[in-house]
Amino acid sequence: MNNFSNRIYVIGGIFVLVVIIFMIKLFNLQIVDDSYKLSAENNSQRQVTQYPARGLIYDRNGELLVYNQAVYDVMIIPRQVKVFDTLDFCTLLGIEKLDAIQRLKKAKNYSYRRASVFLKQLSSEKYAVLQEKLYKFPGFFVQPRTLRKYPRQSAAHALGYLNEVNNKEIKADSYYSQGDYIGKSGIELTYEKDLRGEKGKKIYWVDVYNRIKGSYRDGKFDKQPISGKDLVSTLDINLQEYGELLMQNKKGGIVALEPSTGEILAKISSPGYDPEMLVGRVMSKNYRALVQNDSLKPLFDRTLMAQYPPGSIFKMVNALIGLQEKVINPFTRFECHSGYHVGSFTMGCHAHVSPLDLRSSIMHSCNAYYANTFRYIVESPKFGSVNNGYDVWRNHVMSFGLGERLGTDLPNELRGGIPTLKYYLKKYRRKNLRALNMISISIGQGELLITPLQMANMCAAIANRGHYYTPHIVKTIGKEKGIDEKFTTKHETSIDSSYFSSVIDGMEMVVTGGAGSTGGLAAVPGIRVCGKTGTVQNAHVKDHSVFVAFAPRENPKIAILVYVENGVWGSRYGAPIAGLMIEKYIRGEISDGKRWIEKRMIEADLINQSEEK
Amino acid sequence: MTRRVSLIKNLDWWTILLYALLVFLGWINIYAAVYNEEHQSIFDISQRYGKQLMWIGAAAVLAIVILIVESKFYSAFAYPTYIFMLILLVAVLVLGRDIKGAKSWFELGPIRFQPAEFAKFATCLAISRYVTQYNFKIHKIKSLFISGLILFTPMALIVLQGDAGSALVYSVFLLVLYREGLSGIVLFLAFIAALLFVFTLLWPKFTVLLIIVCTSLIVSKAYGLKWSAFVKAITMLGVGFALVWLVAKGLKVDVSNYLILVISLGICAVPFLVHTYKNKLKSVAWAIFIVFGSIFYTFSVGYIFENILEVHQRTRINELLGIESDPYGAGYNVAQSKIAIGSGGFSGKGFLNGTQTKFKFVPEQSTDFIFCTVGEEWGFLGSSFVLLLLLTLILRLLFLAERQRSAFSRVYGYGVACILFFHLAINVGMTIGLAPVIGIPLPFFSYGGSSLWSFTILLFIFLRLDANRLELLR
Structure with a gap:
């Protein structure tokens, strides 16, 4: 009909070609390429x-x-x-x-x-x-x-x-x-x-x-x-709350352990904070307030992170090492004339009768006795030199869990510090150490640094007559799983259990010895409390008041450390608070005869009235 | 009575069968695309598939009316219909409602109506009428100009409405004119122009120009340029380029290689033109013309692309060509569409089991992206089947067109086939990432009364004409 009628093939050809191209593309999309199926799954599931x-x-x-x-x-x-x-x-x-x-x-x-x-x-x-x-x-x-x-x-x-x-x-x-x-x-x-x-x-x-x-x-x-x-x-929340009450308006810490297991019964770091403060919408605001604006650092856990010199409570360890190394025996007496004097060196002591034997030296907390004991240990000829003697002494100390992290199940525990031989040699630039260089650590002063948890643990080791379990705060996890094996493993100190009784006698006398005893306010009627005061000297502020105790004497149920910063004497705050805690834990309540002590402790305010020494 | 019987006898029932099948499949897929467990009745007219069922019924009525009308009517009223549609297109600009940035809808109560859809058949009628007028000569400038005017007027009005996609449909009449004797060179040039457009966007200007120059040299050689002239031309160009480069360096002017090449081409063109004029070498003259034409074209492509196209049109083209990739932004539709189709696999996930379309990952899934539902639920088998079904219909229309005695019917038939093809190519092409995203419907498939009716009118007018194929219409 028309001379262009064969152009139908060109046009039809174009149509067919395009559809073929589309089918090839479809084949590729739908059959060859798998990635689209995956994308589809991700697209539609959430x-x-x-x-x-x-x-x-x-x-x-x-x-x-x-x-x-x-x-x-x-x-x-x-x-x-x-x-x-x-x-x-x-x-x-x-x-x-x-x-x-x-x-x-x-x-x-x-x-x-x-x-x-x-x-x-x-x-x-x-x-x-x-x-x-x-x-x-x-x-x-x-x-x-x-x-x-x-x-x-x-x-x-x-x-x-x-x-x-x-x-x-x-x-x-x-x-x-x-x-x-x-x-x-x-x-x-x-x-x-x-x-x-x-x-x-x-x-x-x-x-x-x-x-x-x-x-x-x-x-x-x-x-x-x-x-x-x-x-x-492992906490006893009633004891914990009571401890927090006693420690109000005071800086310091309390750690109470069950000696037979190492369980932490109470652990108070004061000042503390209400746990509700760090929950929910108010958290960030409160957190900033607690960290930045509070000079008392309430978030700082003093029981694990504060490192203090232990003071006189360390004397028991020295006594035990002396007994173990046989440089003294319970009846060894040392003279004390208001202190320890060697040449021009003097380390003061308070007034008490002289000479004293081991038990009384603990009761009176005689500095001279321990200066002597320490010298006898490190200078003992069987070690060949003071350097060696000091190493032996240090190993004994560390067997009480001091100077190393105990490995408790709470984070941020600090290690404290028992100075090494090297430290002293460097400090005094000597090849051979002399006992007098470091005599102050014999009474728990000087470079010695110990955390409250370690002090409490040391007390538990004494209460156990020579061994301790790593302090821990969790008893059971879920229904089946028990706690880590390391918390049920007994750690032996390097002191034979036979040497403990005379030291413990001394500690009982601290509480019940009558005139001259330093920890009378810790006494609990009907319970044999053994304790030891400590007064940690500070250069610029008031001394810290420290007290360790355990009770009852036989099969002790509780070992406790109380550390009150700027509390002056161990007998002033440490001892009475420890006594109240012990009574609270063992009896559940405070006897009427001790109410006045309780009242005085609760009312004591060392934060707002603290002044320069 | 006999007339009625002969109409039924003379109708092309194959085409009607294909039409019915496509409309039915389309409806099934619309049902799947908007399927929702709360509305399970297929007659629920609050849902799109319920509405589409109404549109289908109306389309059937429309088809019957169209078949009853005397076929002479269509040629006689081609121009009035065309003019009427133009008036509607103007009116919608004033009275229309703005939907998704396009002011192309009339709203009469609950019914929305898109004149651009109906302008297609009117234009098709008008162009068929004009091309078959006795004084029409395809290579006369005046004839070309007027047929161009017939096409460009509705196109321009639709672009003004903001619906550039629907306007592009009219470009397919180039194929119709080709059938009526337009030189194949025009088709070829259109193809080259499209290719150059893509190259200009993809490659640096210098590379594109180099390709143009090399291609024209090779073509000139193929058309009988002597070896000596060929070598001369290359040497001249090379020397010219080097000289301009040296001069630029010497003057310390910072000029791009592209500009240097253009300048050297301009210089070389002078002796070339003189030479071709002396020796009357028509092919070389053409080559030179094409080279400069291309330079101008590539330059204007860049300009049009950057300055005239709108941002979303630009990014759609960039996405298609892989210049940009942003599957969560501009490329989101196509990325999701490809995931939906690709996840269909060989035989699909099954009816109503498509997760991508059901959970509305693919936008416009019942209208422009209906092919995704086909691809996902029916897989390669189903989507190929639909493609082949549409292709069969289109080829059938070409066959029918060729058997017309009347030129008017033939041109109209080609028009119908080409319009359907353009929609198929662009719509399916965009869902599988082979064409830019242009919002035009898939014939008989996409949801919407306007598009279904416009395709029905388009097709059934041709069937009516075909039933009288032995008559000669004037």
């Missing part, structure tokens, strides 16, 4: 993390110390937000309109499509009201979370606190993701892995707006969260 309940913490008598309280984070997906009644919304949440606008802006800056936290930690009361009206506010939803709650508001240092994980922690352990909470101190930190449990997951089908469309394959691949394990702490 894993939602199910948070487990964190383990609870009880005290040794089953008293609840820490539990979880449900709070609700209000989440937002800006993309889904529509016009809503801001006034109503702000009233429900209890925030200002300007604040709400700012939070909205912040969420938008973070992501337009992804959910972020709009308002943290809404209480369950507010949540209940909000929930009813949530349908009016598209784009907002609520995510349950838990916060720690403390019924007894005590033992803050021991329990520790939680906070959001930081990037370093996320990198170190893939379990955590942004926004998770992690133990930052105390038991919460050490037992984080037991307490946290295991996160679960739920897989949902979601559409492009992230809206949940149903469970993925009827929950076949879901994982239930596993709750954290409950812990039973």
Whole structure:
């Protein structure tokens, strides 16, 4: 018909060619290339993390110390937000309109499509009201979370606190993701892995707006969260609270141990803080206040991190080493004329009868006796030199768990310090040490540094007549798992148990010896308390008042250290507080005859009235 | 009565069968795309598939009406229909409603109506009428100008509405004109222009120019340029380039290689032109013309691309060519569409089991991206089947067009086939990442009354004409 009619083949050819190209591309997309199938899976499934309940913490008598309280984070997906009644919304949440606008802006800056936290930690009361009206506010939803709650508001240092994980922690352990909470101190930190449990997951089908469309394959691949394990702490919360009461308005610490197990019965660092302060929305504000604005450093755990010279309570260790090395015996007497004098060197002592034997030297806390004993030890000819003698002495000291970390289950424990031979040689620039160079450590002064926990442990070792168990604060973990083996292993000191009785005699006399005894206020009627005072001399401020004790004398149930900074004499605060703690623990209450001591201790205020020496 | 019987006998039932099948498959896929467990009744007119069912019913009525009308009517009223549609296109600019940035919809109560869709068949009628007029000569400037005017007027109005995609459809009439005798060179040039457009965006200007020069030299050689002249030309160009480069260096002017090449080409062109004029070498003159034409063209492509196209059009082209990649931004639709189709595999996930489309990952999934649902739920088998079905229909239309006695019917038939093809190519092409994202529907498949009706009208007018194929229309 038309001379161009064969152009149908050109046009038809183009059509066929394009469809063939499309089919090749489809073949490639749908059959050859697998990556699109994977993308499709990721596109439409969403894993939602199910948070487990964190383990609870009880005290040794089953008293609840820490539990979880449900709070609700209000989440937002800006993309889904529509016009809503801001006034109503702000009233429900209890925030200002300007604040709400700012939070909205912040969420938008973070992501337009992804959910972020709009308002943290809404209480369950507010949540209940909000929930009813949530349908009016598209784009907002609520995510349950838990916060720690403390019924007894005590033992803050021991329990520790939680906070959001930081990037370093996320990198170190893939379990955590942004926004998770992690133990930052105390038991919460050490037992984080037991307490946290295991996160679960739920897989949902979601559409492009992230809206949940149903469970993925009827929950076949879901994982239930596993709750954290409950812990039973070794603390006796009544004793703990009582100790905190006695220590109010004082700086210092108390550590009470059960000698037969090494369990920590009470651990007070004063001043402390209410554990509720570091929970929830108020946390960051309070944390800053506690760290920056409080010169008393309430977050600082003095029982583990303060390193003090022990003072006279160290004399028992020296006596025991002397007995073990047979340089003295219980009946060895040394002269004391208001101190220890060698040539021009003098180390003072207070007035008491002279000479004294071992028992009385403890009772009177005679400095000269221990200067002599120490010299006898290190200068003993059997060691060949003072250098060797000092090393022998140091090893004996360290067998009491001093100068090294004990390895307790609380974080941030410090090691204290027993000076090494090398240190002294360097200090005095000598090849051979002389006993007088370091004579002050014989009475627990000088370079000697010991933490309160170590002092209490030293006392427990004496109470046990020569051995101790590493102090620890957790008794049982969950239902099956016991505590770490290292806490049930007996550590022997290098002193034979036979040498202890005379030293313990002396310690009993400290409390009950009548005239001249230094720790009379620690006495508890009907209980044989053995103790020792210490008065730690300070250069510029008042001396520290120290007291160690254990009771009863046979089968001791408690070994205790009380350290009151600037409390002047060990007898003034250390001894009475230790006596009250012992009575409280063994009897459960304070006898009427000692009420006046209790009152005086509670009322004593060394912080607001502390003055220069 | 006999007339009625002959109409039924003369109708091309194969085409009607293909049409019905496509509309049915389209509806099934719309159902799957918007499927929602809360609304399971297929007649629920609050849902798109319910509505589409209404549109389909209306389309059937429309088809019957079109078939009843005398076929002479269509040629006789081609121009009035065209003018009427132009008036509507102008009116929508004033009275229309703005939807997604395009002012291309009339709203009459619950019914929305898009005149651009209906302008297609009107233009098709008008061009068919004009091309078959006795005084039309394809290579006369006046004839070309007027047919160009017939095409460009609705195109321009649609662009003004903000619907550049629908406007592009009219470019396919180039194929129709080709069938009616337009030189193949025009098609070839159009192809080259498209290629150059892509190259200009993909490669540096210098590379593109070098390709142009080399290609024209090789083509000139193939068209009988002597070896000596060929070598001379290359030498001149090389020396010219080196000289200009040295001068530029000497004057310490910072000029790009591109500019140096353009300048040296300009210098060389003078003796070349003199030479070709003396020896009457038409092919060389053409080559020179093409080279300079191309330089001008590539320059204007860059200009148009940067200054006239809108940002979203630019990014869509950039996405397609792989210059930009932003699967969560501008490239989101195509990325999601490819995921949906790719995840279908060989035989698909099954009816209503597509997760990507069901959960609304693919935007516009019942309209412009309906092919995703096909690809995901029916896989390679289903999508190929749909493609082949459409291709069969289009080829069938070409076959029908060729058997017309009347030129008007033939041109119109080609027009219908080409419009359907353009929609197929662009729509499916964009869902699989072979064409830029241009929002035009897949014929008979995409949701929407306007598009379904416009394709139905387009097709059934041709079927009506075909039923009278033995008559000669004037």
